[in-house]
Amino acid sequence: MPTLLHIDSSPLYGRSVSRELTGAFVADWKAAHPDGTVVDRDLNSTSIPPIDGGWIGAVYTPEEARTPEQKDLLTLSESLIAELEQADEYVIGVPMHNFGVPSVLKLWIDQIARAGKTFSYADGAPKGLLTGKKATFVIATGGNYDAQTQMASFNFVEPYLRSVFGFLGVTDATFLTAGGTMALNQGLDRVAFLAPHLQAVHTQAQVAQGGVA
Numbered sequence: 001m002p003t004l005l006h007i008d009s010s011p012l013y014g015r016s017v018s019r020e021l022t023g024a025f026v027a028d029w030k031a032a033h034p035d036g037t038v039v040d041r042d043l044n045s046t047s048i049p050p051i052d053g054g055w056i057g058a059v060y061t062p063e064e065a066r067t068p069e070q071k072d073l074l075t076l077s078e079s080l081i082a083e084l085e086q087a088d089e090y091v092i093g094v095p096m097h098n099f100g101v102p103s104v105l106k107l108w109i110d111q112i113a114r115a116g117k118t119f120s121y122a123d124g125a126p127k128g129l130l131t132g133k134k135a136t137f138v139i140a141t142g143g144n145y146d147a148q149t150q151m152a153s154f155n156f157v158e159p160y161l162r163s164v165f166g167f168l169g170v171t172d173a174t175f176l177t178a179g180g181t182m183a184l185n186q187g188l189d190r191v192a193f194l195a196p197h198l199q200a201v202h203t204q205a206q207v208a209q210g211g212v213a
């Protein structure tokens with residue numbers, strides 16, 4: 001039975017565009033996989049400390065030599081990595097904050113990017129260890145960062161996620177972006193704004209299940 005890992009990182013909950021769109025993806029996925037499992041990882045309600053010297057020391061201590069304290073320091077990291085390993089697919093909601101990913105998502109990435117766990121340098125070259133996964137990223141941005149626009153080079157969200165997840169082995173990644181959400185604050189109708197993005201999510205959910213778009 002397949003497992004979908006559903007991650008959200010917007011602090012705006014009911015007002016969040018990325019959360020509404022990942023929610024639509026999850027609904028489609030559940031309909032296509034009645035026996036499947038969805039694991040929800042809400043990064044805004046998960047307490048993730050910034051990595052510090054003790055954590056880094058624990059990571060680079062060989063597993064068999066770690067003290068009980070070092071093992072404790074890595075408990076959260078181990079369980080977040082297990083969620084990634086056990087899932088077949090990921091859907092990840094990402095609001096743009098200050099041209100990059102929100103801080104809670106960066107804190108999570110720092111916990112899950114681990115040498116020997118999610119990537120290796122075994123043969124002197126980096127090798128991602130999260131292989132065979134399919135990921136859909138749903139990004140919401142206040143402005144527009146489409147290629148050829150003046151602001152395109154300010155978008156550090158998609159290039160960063162593409163790089164870091166590719167590094168970890170997740171190369172089957174689709175990026176859907178709802179750009180220009182600031183218009184919602186200026187009176188644009190939310191239903192009308194969301195319609196094409198919900199359509200894109202439904203299409204992607206069908207494609208991801210191997211259906212015809």
Ligand SMILES: Cc1cc2nc3c(=O)[nH]c(=O)nc-3n(C[C@H](O)[C@H](O)[C@H](O)COP(=O)(O)O)c2cc1C
Nearest residue numbers: 010016017018095096097098099140141142143181
């Ligand atoms: C703290 C914060 C920083 C933001 N920074 C940017 C930004 O740099 N560029 C941008 O286009 N929009 C920015 N926005 C707007 C969000 O990207 C926009 O509201 C988007 O819809 C957020 O996704 P969400 O609706 O899922 O929360 C920012 C919003 C917040 C709350």
